[in-house]
Amino acid sequence: MTEMLFCYCCRVHHPKDQMRLFPTKLGDRWRCIRSIEAAASESRTRDAFGRQQTEINREAARHAAERLSLLRPERCV
Numbered sequence: 001m002t003e004m005l006f007c008y009c010c011r012v013h014h015p016k017d018q019m020r021l022f023p024t025k026l027g028d029r030w031r032c033i034r035s036i037e038a039a040a041s042e043s044r045t046r047d048a049f050g051r052q053q054t055e056i057n058r059e060a061a062r063h064a065a066e067r068l069s070l071l072r073p074e075r076c077v
C-alpha cells in the first residue's frame, strides 16, 4: 500500500513517490511533481511571451525610425 500525501496544490491525495516538499510562505508543503512542472512550464510560456513583446517593441521602434528618415530624405544616403 502506497503512502498517500495531501497535495496543497490539487487539494487531493497523491502517492508519496509523486510528491515533493515545496517551500511556500507558510513553510514547506507537499505538492505533486505534476503541478510543480505545470507551474514551471507556465512561467516558461510567460518568458517566451515577454521575449515576443520585446521583439514587437523593437520592430515598432525600427518602423518609427524608418518613418523618421522618410520625413528627412536629405539625411538618407
Ligand SMILES: [Zn+2]
Pocket: 007, 008, 009, 010, 011, 012, 014, 031, 032, 035
Ligand atoms: Zn497535486
